[in-house]
Amino acid sequence: MISHRKGASGFRLFHWISLVAIVVLVAACSPFQQNENSADNSPEPAKPEKIERYQGEKSKAVSMVYTTQRQLALTFNGMADKDTMKRLLDELDKYHIKAAFFMPGMRVAEEPDIAREIVARGHEIENNTLNKSDLQGQPYEKMYKDIKLTNEIIQRETDKTPRYVRTDSGEYNDDLRLVAAHNGQEAVVSSSLFLHNWQKETGADKSRYLRKYMNRGGIIAMDTEENKSLIENIRLLAEAATNVGYRFVPLHELIAQGGERKPLQEIPGFDAAKMNAAYNESKPNLIYRKETDKKMVALSFDDWGTDQTVTKILDILNKKGVKASFFLRADGVERNPNLARAIAEAGHDVANHTYSHPVNTKIAPEELQKEIVKAHQIITEAIQQKPTMYFRPPTGAFDEQTLKAIAATGYEDITIYDVTPSDYDKKRSANEIVKDIMEQTRSGSVILLHMLDDIHTTEALPIVIDQLRSKGYTLVPMTEMFGQ
Numbered sequence: 001m002i003s004h005r006k007g008a009s010g011f012r013l014f015h016w017i018s019l020v021a022i023v024v025l026v027a028a029c030s031p032f033q034q035n036e037n038s039a040d041n042s043p044e045p046a047k048p049e050k051i052e053r054y055q056g057e058k059s060k061a062v063s064m065v066y067t068t069q070r071q072l073a074l075t076f077n078g079m080a081d082k083d084t085m086k087r088l089l090d091e092l093d094k095y096h097i098k099a100a101f102f103m104p105g106m107r108v109a110e111e112p113d114i115a116r117e118i119v120a121r122g123h124e125i126e127n128n129t130l131n132k133s134d135l136q137g138q139p140y141e142k143m144y145k146d147i148k149l150t151n152e153i154i155q156r157e158t159d160k161t162p163r164y165v166r167t168d169s170g171e172y173n174d175d176l177r178l179v180a181a182h183n184g185q186e187a188v189v190s191s192s193l194f195l196h197n198w199q200k201e202t203g204a205d206k207s208r209y210l211r212k213y214m215n216r217g218g219i220i221a222m223d224t225e226e227n228k229s230l231i232e233n234i235r236l237l238a239e240a241a242t243n244v245g246y247r248f249v250p251l252h253e254l255i256a257q258g259g260e261r262k263p264l265q266e267i268p269g270f271d272a273a274k275m276n277a278a279y280n281e282s283k284p285n286l287i288y289r290k291e292t293d294k295k296m297v298a299l300s301f302d303d304w305g306t307d308q309t310v311t312k313i314l315d316i317l318n319k320k321g322v323k324a325s326f327f328l329r330a331d332g333v334e335r336n337p338n339l340a341r342a343i344a345e346a347g348h349d350v351a352n353h354t355y356s357h358p359v360n361t362k363i364a365p366e367e368l369q370k371e372i373v374k375a376h377q378i379i380t381e382a383i384q385q386k387p388t389m390y391f392r393p394p395t396g397a398f399d400e401q402t403l404k405a406i407a408a409t410g411y412e413d414i415t416i417y418d419v420t421p422s423d424y425d426k427k428r429s430a431n432e433i434v435k436d437i438m439e440q441t442r443s444g445s446v447i448l449l450h451m452l453d454d455i456h457t458t459e460a461l462p463i464v465i466d467q468l469r470s471k472g473y474t475l476v477p478m479t480e481m482f483g484q
């Protein structure tokens, strides 16, 4: 399968010979050799300059960008042979993708024509260290010189100054961030997905895998020297992006849109859910539907899904002018906070459905409270505001004790549902889902749907909305029905 870490790149003697040549070459016109004490112009013997640690701020570290724009970036490490690089550039042109190429300084020095071609075709060129190494555990001075020399080579050969640095594996430490800032780089960039060689996956497996990583604000990386399916992957990635309606944009454009996120503790209501052992005194408010003659109903969506599924649901609701209530599994939110924020930005209720979806009656009250508090914090941080204080137990299972334990955390409203078309079952068709909903719904109903992948909910949804409206129902979010 695909791992997120690969072995160190091969040691190549040629690189070290040309490294020496280039160091000498660049040093001749670099500030390394200048001696601050020399008052005259007489030639001095080479004296290595002492590099002091940078006293300013570290550069940013970026593995994904906080944005709800439907955009992501494609990036490459290394420089493969001329033929591979040419085919890769042609394929990118075919799909109108502008990428960021993190290039090893040595390879740019060896084959500057390739680097110039990349720039000429409108891609970004960035710093992949001198010899595509990890630089981990190196002394500050060595790291500094490696990054600086790589910048100088890229600048000399392409006339472009790299904005970003990335090591071979994408790993970095604080020193590397400091070194990057010292050299004028804006960020150390890793990735949200490092796509390595496929093993035995079928075409469908590959598409499914990539669909999972088509995230708003995502940064996808591949190594041009390692990955044997570069060309095929460009097509697969372009198709996956098209399917979800997202676009690959240049890395610096994506990073420029990234907002700063408030840390959790600065968001009002971050501590609205707390561990509370004295739960016997708590007052749970269990809700199934609203007793009313008013013809209103609420749509609710549980669990989590890929951008493709969730974005489709959001688009349908937006087109139909419907606000709904979403109960999120926070382990999904943790991996993809931008998507949770997109739900909140669209004006829907965003509520709590635990962190890892355990059956509440099968875990200890303390464990359950931990699940709820953790989910509350992750969702709060993702959407940058206090969520709707509704809790829905996974699978709808609860008993007296779990209700009390839930309410004691601060989530007193435990919001179930009365209309259950079992849409989570992949075998249920859109027609069956619609039929069940229309049969079960009455005034004040809460309809349970899911945002899982590969089910038929997105097909059923527009039909359900139209049919409910034709029966005179108004669709409202649960907060409007029950208050908060």
Ligand SMILES: [Zn+2]
Pocket (backbone or CB within 6 Å): 302, 303, 353, 357, 393, 394, 395
């Ligand atoms: Zn669930």
